[in-house]
Structure formats: C-alpha cells, structure tokens
Amino acid sequence: MRRVVADYPLILCALLLSAYGVAMVYSAGQTDVPTVATHAWTAQIRWVILSIGLAYAVSRASVRFFEWASLPLYILTCLLLLGLLKFGGGAGDAASSKSWLVIAGHRLGQPAEVAKVAVILMLARELGARREAPRSLLELWKPAVVVGIPWLLIMLQPDLGSGMVFIGIFFAMLFWSGVPLPLLILIASPAVSLVLAFNTSLWGAWFLALLALVLWYRPYMWEGVTLMLANVFMGVLAPILWERLAPYQRHRLQVFLDPSIDPRNSGWHVIQSQVAIGSGGWIGKGFLGGTQKRLAFLPEQHTDFIFAVVGEELGLLGVTVALSLFLFLVLRAVRTASNANDSFGSLVAFGLAASWLVHVSVNVGMTLNLMPITGIPLPFFSYGGSFMLACWLSIGLMMRISSEGRGGRVGELAI
Amino acid sequence: MSFHPNELARRARVASWALVGMFVLLLSAFFKTQVVNYTKYSQQSETNRLREVPLPAPRGIIYDRNNQVIAENVPGYAVSILSPSADSLRAALNRLSAIIPISQEQIELSVRRFSRARNRPVAVFSDAPFDEVSVLEERRIDFPGLIIQSAPKRYYPDSSAVASIAGYVGEVTEAELTNPKYQGYKTGQSVGKGGLERQYETRLRGKEGVRFVEVDAMGRVVREAGARDEVAAEPAAPLYTNIDLPLQRFMAKIFADSLQGGAIAIDPKTGGVLALYSAPSYNPNRFVGGIPPELWKQLNSDPRKPLYNKVTQARYPPGSTWKLATAAVALQRGLVKLDDRMPVACTGGFQFGNRYFRCWEPKGHGNLTLAEAIEKSCDVYFYQLGLKVGLSELVAGGLKLGAGTKTSIDLPDEARPRFPYDDVVGYYNRKYGKNGWSQAVVLNLSIGQGENSQTIVSMARFYTALATDGSAARPEIVRDKPDRTQILQLAPEQLAGLRAALAGVITSGTAGSARIEGVVLAGKTGTAQNSEDPLHHHAWFVGYAPAGDPTIVVAVMLEFGGHGTRAARIASKIIQSYLHVEPTTLINTDG
Secondary structure, three states, rough: OOOOOOOHHHHHHHHHHHHHHHHHHHHHOOOOOOOOOOOOOHHHHHHHHHHHHHHHHHOOOOHHHHHHHHHHHHHHHHHHHHHHHHHOOOEOOOOOOOOEEEEEOOEOHHHHHHHHHHHHHHHHHHOOOOOOOOOOOOHHHHHHHHHHHHHHHHHOOOOOHHHHHHHHHHHHOOOOOOOOHHHHHHHHHHHHHHHHHHOOOHHHHHHHHHHHHHHHHHHOOOHHHHHHHHHHHHHHHHHHHHOOOOOOHHHHHHHHOOOHHOOOOOHHHHHHHHHHHHHHOOOOOOOOOOHHHOOOOOOOOOOOHHHHHHHHHHHHHHHHHHHHHHHHHHHHHHHHHHHHHOOOHHHHHHHHHOOOOOOOOHHHHHHHOOOOOOOOOOOOOOOHHHHHHHHHHHHHHHHHHHHHHHOOOOOOOOO | OOOHHHHHHHHHHHHHHHHHHHHHHHHHHHHHHHHHOOOHHHHHHHHEEEEEEEEEOOOOOEEOOOOEEEEEEEEEEEEEEOOOOOOHHHHHHHHHOOOOOOOOOHHHHHHHHHHHHOHHHHHHEEOOOOHHHHHHHOOHHOOEEEEEEEEEEEEEHHHHHHHHHHHOOEOOOOOHOOOOHOOOOOOOOOOOOHHHHHOOOHHHHEEOOOEEEEEOOOOEEEEOHHHOOOOOEEOOOEEEOOOOOOHHHHHHHHHHOOEEEEEEEEEOOOOOEEEEEEEEEOOOOOOOOOOOOHHHHHHHHOOOOOOOOOOOOEOOHHHHHEEEEEEEHHHOOOOOOOEEEEEOEOOOOEEEEEEEOOOOOOOOOOOHHHHHHHHHHHHHHHHHHHHOOEEEEHHHHHHHHHOOOOOOOOOOOOOEOOOOOOHHHHHHHOOOOOOOOOOOOOHHOOOOOOOOOHHHHHHHHHHHHHHHOEEEEOOEEEEEOOOOEEEEOOOOHHHHHHHHHHHHHHHHHOHHHHHHHOOOOOOEEEEOOOOOOOOOEEEEEEEOOOOOOOOEEEEEEOOOOHHHHHHHHHHHHHHHHHHHHOOOOOOOOOO
C-alpha cells in the first residue's frame, strides 16, 4: 500500500469548520426556553469524531477501489431510495416527507446525503471512461440517467433541496469533463425560460440571446430546433402551470419574492433570519448572545438556519471567517481535481467541490432570502449525523485523490 | 473526458474565478444586510424582544401650610398583561377570571385598550389588593405574559375630610384620550379627576418611566429586568397649599353626616384658603385603582350630591348676607350715611305699589339707622335703601363688587354667580318679557333675593374686602401669588362703620349666639328663601374675626338649614378652632 501524503491544509480547514460548526450548534442550543437543540452539540461532537474516523478509513482505500465500488454502491443507493419511498419516515417540520431511513422505529439517517457521494462516484466513472467529452444532447443520455434515477426518487420524497444539489453536481461535472459551456447553457435554457416566462419582455430578451448563442455555437440542427422549441413550450407552459399550482404552492413562491406579504407564517423564517443577521452588525452580539436565537424568533436555529446564528452572534466578521474557510475548502478541492492523475479521481474531486458549493451557496443564500427555502443543510455546521458523515467521507476521498495526484500543476487561482 | 492538463488548468481557472465571484457576491449581500441595513434590523430585533412596561411616576405630594400631608403616594400593586394578539389576551383574561374576579366588561375593556397600544402591557388592575397579588404570584407560571409590579398609589390620609379640596385620581378614560387636552397620555395612566388633582394635573403628574421586559417569540415574558436600562420615573414636585389641615378636619367633623352644605375659611390678607369643605363628602381613596361601579352609581344618584363641590359649584340666593353689598353701594354713592334713617319705619312690612313686602320680623324693628338695620337685618330698611339707589345703580354696584364673576379660585369648574348684567332693562326684559316686571325687583335684589345667586366662595371673597381695606383677595388654595382687587371705594370711616355694624350683629344682633369670648366675631347671617323647598330656608353666615384685625373670613352655607343663626354657630366654632380661643357658653338669642 502506498503511503498517503496528507493534504494538511485541507484537513486543517475541515477541522476548523467542524469546530466552528460544533460551537455554533452549542450556541444554537442555548435558548431561554429549552428546545430539541439544547443538547444537540454533544451528539454533534460524537458525530464529528465518528466522521473523522470514517474519513481516515476512506483515505486508506485506493481511488481504484472506489472506481470499482461505485457501481454496486450506486445500485445499493438507488434501491435504498426506492425502499425509502415505501418505508421512509419524516422528521421535524418535514414530518410528511420520507427522507429518513427508519428501522424498527429508530431513525438512522438520511440516505440522500450518502446518495450524493454515490452519484458523484457513478457519474465520475461514467464520464471518466469516455475518451471525448459529450458534445451533443444525444451523447448526454447516459450521465443524465445516472443522475436522473436517484434525483427522481429524491424528488418523490419530496426533498427539493437535495434535488437541487443533484442538478448542481450534474452540471458541474459535465463542465469539468469538458462539455462546452454553450451546450450547458442550452441544456439549462428551458428551465430558465420557465422562470422568465412571467415577464414577457424578459423572456423575449432571453430567447433572442439564446438564438444568438445557437447561431454562434452551431449545434446539430435538430438539437438547436428542439431546444428553441422547448424554450417556447416552457414559456407558454409557465402561466398554465402557475394556474394549476395549488394555492399554497403559489403562496410559497410569492413569499419567496416578498416575505413581508406573510410575516407571521410563511414569511416568518426568512424575515427573522434576516433580522438576526442584520442585527449582528460588524462583530455581532457576542457568542451565545443572539437574542433572535435565544428567544426563539429564529426557527431551525441548529439545522437549516444555523448560519443566521453565526451572523447574529459573530457579525460580519464571523460570516467572513466562515465563508473564507468554505472558499478555501472548495478552491482546495478544485486544485485537487486539476492535479489528480486520472480522470475518475479528478471528476470525483470536482463533483465533491460542486456539492459543497451548492450546499453553502443555497443554504447561506436562503438565510438572506437570496434563495428559496428548501431545507438544505450547511456543511460542517448544520446539526445532523448523516450529513456530517457525508461531509467527512468527502474529505477522506479528497485526501486520497490528492495524495495519489501530481504535485506540481496548479490552476492559477487554485490554492 | 478530455483530460489534458492544459484543458484542466483552464477549467480550474474558470471554476476558481466563478467561486471567488460567488464568495464576493455572498459577502456583499452580508455587508448590505449587516452594515448598510444594520440600524433597521437592529431596531427590528429590539422590537421583537422588548416590551415597554410603564413605570408610573409618583404624583406630587400635596401639603398643607404646615407641611402636613393632604395627598401622598403609598406602595400598591399594578397587574398588567402582555399579549401577542387580542385573541390570546382574551383567552388569558378568561383564564384569569377563574382565579380572581374580572367581569366580562373588564375583559372587553382590556381588549379595546390592547388595540390602542399593542406592545405595551394592558393594565388589568391598577391597584390590586395584596391577597389577589399573592394568588397571582403563585400561579404566575400559568400566565406567561403577566406583569405584577409595585406602583405608587394615591392616598389621602384624611380621606373624606379633604375630598373637597384634593379631589381624586382615576384612570384616564377612552373619551379623555381622544381629547387633545390629554395629548401624550397613554391608556392605563392615572389622571386627576377633580379638585386640586385635576386643577394642577400638569404639575402633579410627574414623568412616567419605562422598564423593558424581554419576551420570546410566543410572547412569554422571559426576563423581567436587565434586558435594557430602564428609564426611571420622575416624581413630580410637591404642591404646597394654604390649607390648615387641623381646621379642615374640624370643618369636616362639625358638618358631620347630617348637615348638608359647604364652608370656606380664607385668610383675608392673602386670599389663602385655610379650609374648604362641601358636605356630604366622599372617600377619595375609593377612586384609586378604579371605583367599584355600584359605589359610582350610588354617589351619582345621591340627592345630596356628594361629588358636587357646594363651595365653588353650587349657587344659592345670598339672602341677608347681601345686605352689606347694598349698604356698600349706597355708601359709596353717598346716598346714605351709617346713622341715616329711612322715611318709613319697620312695622313688619313695606307697601310698594300694590304689593306688600314683609320683613322677616313680623313684630317690626321700628325706626333704625343703617348700622342698626345691618345688626337687626331689617328688610324694610333695605327695601327703601334699594329704592333710593335705584335698580341700575344697584346692579352696576353689585357687578363692581364681583357679583357676576368667578372668583378664580384654583379649583376646577367653578360656577359663575348669577346676577343681572349691565344692561339691566334688557336683562329683565329678556327674563320676564317687556311688561312682565316692575321696579319691585329692586326690593328683592336689595335684600339678596331675586335674580341673585352666589357661590359660597364668591360671598367669602366679598367679605375679604370688608375684612381688609376694601380690596378682595383672590382665593387660592395652592400658595402662589396673592392677588387683590380694590372693590370697595369707601372712606376709612365708612368702612369702619360697616365693620362696627357687622361686629354688632354678633354682640347684639341676629347672630348673638355666636359670640366668642375675648375675640370679636363680625359677620352677617342670611336666611335665604329658595325655590326647591319653601319651608326650609338656606342658612347663611359670612363673617370674620377678630373684628379689629381680621385673620380669618368664614362663609358657611347650610342647605335647607333653617335660620342663619345655625350657620353662624358653625362659623363661630370654625373660627374658635382656628384662633384657639376657648369656647364660651353660647347665649341663644333669636333675632
């Protein structure tokens, strides 16, 4: 067995993030009226220790092993997700969803977190086995299926947040495998059309820009026509879809656009989160001193909205430190990806980086109402065992890929 | 995939720049929220967690002239409740009503108050009895928004004896809150409702402080103190009055429960009100913290009108006490001298035109001088004197003496005395029609009947002029700036003669029973007919002592009290009490 050359900056960064996260989970539990979060930090510490152990174990296995294991792991994951739809259980606010693996009444974890890693491995295997990157829509069917099956199963739970992460991973890995950006934009364009359709002139501008892109990039004729038609279809479909949405679904979208229309109910989370962060100022109200958190104005303060606690208690300073650590982590992962000595490892590293990025940007963006509330956790911060395991599992993989990779080549900005 | 290192490096560059862009974007969003909009969010977070609990300011203490307390503040308990919504307030109050008595009206009132000021606690009891407070303290955990705090409570140690002066306080009403006069008042605050409490509300009020309690998202009080520095309440400065509390108490005692009417004692030199009492009185302490509705109803429906200040708000025909005014007007105009006699001697009545006007003494007084007529209160003499002066001169003179103006005593809602106005003919024409009256009205006016009704305080003011150099003092309860108006334009010897005649009333005249050994009391009785009860006259006495150098003017009015001598006896006792002269056996000479 080859000696592992550890990527110490990466480990240090992950350890700092975990320590920061545990501290914030502890603070989130310090409320005037005891909540479920009160003792969460002790469990979180146990999970961190367990996760670090797992990361070490993973880093001892070779990248080849993971390439070999990716298919069985992927199939297993898909079966688990399928079983979840029948036997899964909910928790907390999302009691009706089926994201938890429950065996004999014990909630063991959320398989979606592990599924993200499994999909990254499987997708890396699929894309890495090719000589050339897919250049047309038709060539993309295989990677689309790899992501599509678990995505569909997760969306049926339903777990919108994890679904978004899958899409992020999909596009990022296509990009890394060499799929040209114009093609990626064209693939994504119908979804953009769906959103923009509510403003005719905006949608018109988008359509013209897309047309220009098609003419410049010159995909196959049928591809171009199909995509443009898909955009038109989405544009027409959107208002019809809007009409057919249940009132509560429409309400949710409207609240995302303007939370103040329903400040006590659906708008409550995001308004209170913004108030918490905004009232933190430059240096915050002090560790444990957040009043929004302490007096239960801030919901989900130890899970989805933990970053609002950071903003409230440690201010812009604490936010900057946390975001810088995340930036370093992801840049480090990109560097690992570009230094990997085989395409599988490189794609895995980039996929993991994308997964972190989507988690961080969606979760943090949600606390400021830049993103809709989808219930996506913040890596290393949000309380939760399976997610912490998944995060450190990724670190373990990253360490292994990095130690097997080349030393020298560095992307310009990759640290 | 295309796995050429150059390709990878290019993509890594793109990805890295995208990452940095994302980082900058997020950070700038946080900068905007935490730095640019800091004030807005910080305020919002404070409004979220803090509720203002008012700290009532102690009202100014009211002292008498020797710094004895008329009105003070004692510790009490106020119970209020914080609530996130009207519905939860109603629910909490309904649950509370199972423990302590709260009526359904009170609950609805509280809900209305809540809608006025949603982030202030709603006052449930502004003065809760101790046993209720201890019950609530025990059950506090069940009522998370409940706030029990000590609050200064108004207390009048002499209770009903000082009600006529002090008035009372009560919670500001909804109607008052809409009145611009009460701008700045908040629901639940107490406000002066009568007497000095109302007259000097702005001086007595003090400045309300505020305490902050911390509530959680469910509206439960989490921290009672220390959430933010409190603003202490500023007590108001004390009010120093001219009242002589022992005299005030004596006055209240002498009126007891049976007598009905009012009395005032004034220092003629300064106008300082030494005592003022309206009988029957009420207990102002019962109003503090909300008067029970039954009691309120009872006080308002009592025919003896205890809430009505009979000294300043009630008007009575002055009767014979007014004869001094008639005499003064005649003397001023030089129409008569103190030893002048009238053409017709008193035989118990006087024929004027086709009407016969009686003297109160059916046996008649014979032929009297003015001084004697004052002593004996002879109506027949004054009928003729009135005719001599003439109606318009009599009215003009009376108005100069202040018969038609308020005294401006520092009590609220003083009534203006009723008296004909300058355009006498116009006044009577309007009142009785063009041919509905004759010159005979002057006869009634000259003996203090007819179109003349005075307040007790206005009569006392007139006599302060007689007691001094002819200038009337403005009666003032709170020590301020003495204010005098020269109303009598009499030569010193005329004034001396009038005063001698007034002293004669006591030594040998109608008020013979009111003599005080060693001190000469000067004054005039009055037995005034009134329309309400023709059988029982109002009994008046207005006088001063010592006659030589008066230090106290007393006016006493007993509603339906019979003869003025009864009032004179009470006045004499009041003066005895003030001058500390041992009372002697009173000789009861009717006359």
